[in-house]
Amino acid sequence: MHSTNSKGRRTRLAAALLAAALLAGCGNGAGSAAESQTTESGAQQTLKAETAAAQSTLPEESLAHGDGSDLAGSRETGDGSRSTAFLDMDYSVPDGFADTRDDVDYGTLVTGVTYYSATAGAEKTFNILLPAGYDETKKYPVLYLLHGIDGGPQEWSAAPVLYGNLVADGQAPPALLVFVDMWTSDTDKNSVTSESERRKIFHRFAGDLENDLMPYIRSHYAAADGMTSTAILGLSTGGAEAVHDVVSIPGVFGYLGVLAPEADIFEGSLLEAPVLPSVAFDDKSQAPLYTYFCVGEKNEEDRSNLGKYEQEFDAAGVPYAECVIKGADHDASVWLEGFYNFAGRIFKD
Secondary structure (H helix, E strand, O other): OOEEEOOOEEEEEOHHHHOOOOOOOOOOOOOOHHHOOOEEOHHHHHHHHHHHHHEEEEEEEOEEEEOOHHHHHHHHOOOOOOOHHHHOOOOOOOOOOOOOOOOOOOOEEEEEEEEEEOOOOEEEEEEEEEOOOOOOOOOEOEEEEEOOOOOOHHHHOOHHHHHHHHHHOOOOOOOEEEEOOOOOOOOOOOOOOOHHHHHHHHOOHHHHHHHHHHHHHHHHOOEOOOHHHEEEEEEOHHHHHHHHHHHHOOOOOOEEEEEOOOOHHHHOOOOOOOOOOOOOOOOHHHOOOEEEEEEEOOOHHHHHHHHHHHHHHHHHOOOOEEEEEOOOOOOHHHHHHHHHHHHOOOOOO
């Protein structure tokens, strides 16, 4: 069953906002988070001017559709395998949802934290946002953010402000946001190697995530464990990899967000063979409690890809919600609104 809602004006930011570089800084991978060099309120300082210059309010409304009342009713009758997030099917966003606010503490962005990746056979880095008032004696849920095939952690430079606003408005709990570098080989994204080989390298990230990065996060930061405290969100090819990670590392991620994903992991059209033959879990309890897909209305390829993911998740019996953003393409609108809607629904079960 599909339900449709269309209400509220949406704020659309220019792609320049997402292109804002993360502030320079360095974390100390050998020590604790408290020992790392940090950049205070990095998101607020970096994005305030970008937001003011790039923001324009369009008289367009969000178009959203999802699994509908059948899932909500199932959850209401006690189906613990489905998140309460399915009860909220309004995907409109408020004006100013991505604006920096003078009265909000956006936490501390720690950049260039180093860890050893046995998967890559080399040292790698990641960036992490520590919430305002970060306390190592507490435990915080963790959201892993995956970039696109030609991108990097900077593609999520708007996330600190978006999430900080959600926390300030009581729509999300304080959490750790981990901005990953998905490349797992000395062969970098600009290498002359074949496109197929580049994508194989990209999709090897699941091993790095499970065996190297996640253990490092758990041992060096105040990270909560368990599915209801662990989420993953990816954009474009990173969205495809997020699905790959959730299936390859079952029972770990309670929340899966997928924004305008490519479908080559199933088809193998850009690979010599599919990375993920199908979406399958040995036990339904290993599947995410909440899965969210978001694409732009204008991009026909993304909407076609969404249909392939629908088929796979339907076949696996895994529920999902969807949002199609009116007037949007494979662009910043999807990343911004998709992040906001996903992050505002997770970590509440």
